[in-house]
Amino acid sequence: MASTDFGNLVHTNPAAVLHPSSIGDIVSLLKFSNNHSSPFKIAPRGRGHSCRGQAMVANGVVIDMPSLNNPITRFYADVGGEQFWVDVLHATLDHGVAPVSWTDYLYLSVGGTLSNAGISGQAFRYGPQITNVHELDVVTGKGELITSSKKKNSELFHAVLGGLGQFGIITRARIRLEAAPKRVKWVRMLYDDFSTFTRDQEHLISLYGNYQELININHGLNYVEGSIILQQANPNNWRSSFFSSNDQLRITSLNVPNGVLYFLEVAKFYYDHDDDTNTDKELKKQLEGLNYIPEFIFTRDVSFVEFLNRVRKGELELHSKGLWEVPHPWLNIFIPKSQIEDLYHVIPNIIAKDNTDLAGPILLYPLNRNKWDDKMSAVTPEEDVFYTLGLLHSSGYDDWEALERKNEEILKYCEEHGIKIKQYLPHYTAKKEWENHFGHKKWRIFQQRKNSFDPKMILSPGQKIFNSVDQGEDRSRSM
16 A cells, blocks of 8 residues: 555555554654664655655655544544545534635545645635645654644744645644535536637636635635546546536537637535525626637536535546556646746647547646745745646556656646746656756745754655755765
8 A cells, every 4th residue: 555656657665654543653753763873764645646656655664644533623623634635524514614625536635735735626716725724733854743833833834834745744734614505506618719718717716816805705606627628538537527418419519620628617605595596696697708609508506515526426436447546647737827828739739649548637727826825835836827737647557658758748848938837746856856846945945944844854755855866966975
């Protein structure tokens, strides 16, 4: 279990796996390694949803975080880092409340997503999951259990959120809650023009970009995402089976000049006191002026849980066919709004070339940067609006390298043409690449935080941040 992950691209054997029964077990392990004459590497593992070995460690110790299984506290979400978000959902719904920012897939650990950012269609309005945390308990690389927040031990708090597991292991997070809706109006609109598609997306998120909070949280859209369908692919995929058979036939029968379609996807939550008719009227008002293909707007009315847990059905179907635990050469990047057209026009050509069989969704949607906190370790482009592009491909064991080469070609194109992307769930192997990723100022802060909280560089070596080849050579020369 600890020698592989969701990506199925990297396989590394640890020396041991710790199944902690208490947070004290984690504290003891970190202290033991930190105080040892030859400290060993340690990697916390939640669901293991990484793609490139980030939660693995060669000849070190993997901590199986779900073994903790701490209860989720009532009335406010004091959540163990080992908990899955789906369990947080059900526990909070028992009290009529729920977190406001989610990931598309809920069977991920709280500590895992908070170590990256945690994004989905809610992030344009509520920010990523890391900006919806009030407090953390963290076991640092020194083996110290520290409570932190924006006002208490703030340097550690900001370091850990989006910190790729480099500074400590999250054992508790206090999560922001709001009143939980009961149902969701879930809408997809079809486009055949990229510029129109992105312009409408940007219009929708602009309604929320200038406000920290809306006066009434019940008003407006709660979710905005987008996706790209290439080469007349099935509009449904493992991420969600949204369309009926008749709708799928209508969509695939369209005569599209370049063979590419785009879906703008939105959701409006509503509550017990909301009248269904009024919700429809408000949703219609929100969508006024959008330029999707006439008659190609599709609406479903589903429960709040069904909407948030929409990926689960597809996952179980793939499991039953033996198609879930396969290689996943994913690429996730953030792209400045001003450069999205420059990059997009080459992506379909790169992906479609060589007639490589594609399996998996392609996500593309914008985010508001003012919903992020630059004091945290997570990195975004510097523009006020940026896009997230997710190429969520699956492959067989004998052809994943072809998709990986396409990823590398996209990254190379960005570098050669000055497109200032930032990788989300970043994967680099050289110090210079990491420095470019963070930028000079943030990289210096990141290094200082590492020296403060994990000076012996024990934690999460699978990220290859402080144990890259060229850094190993630098350390050898300094000894």
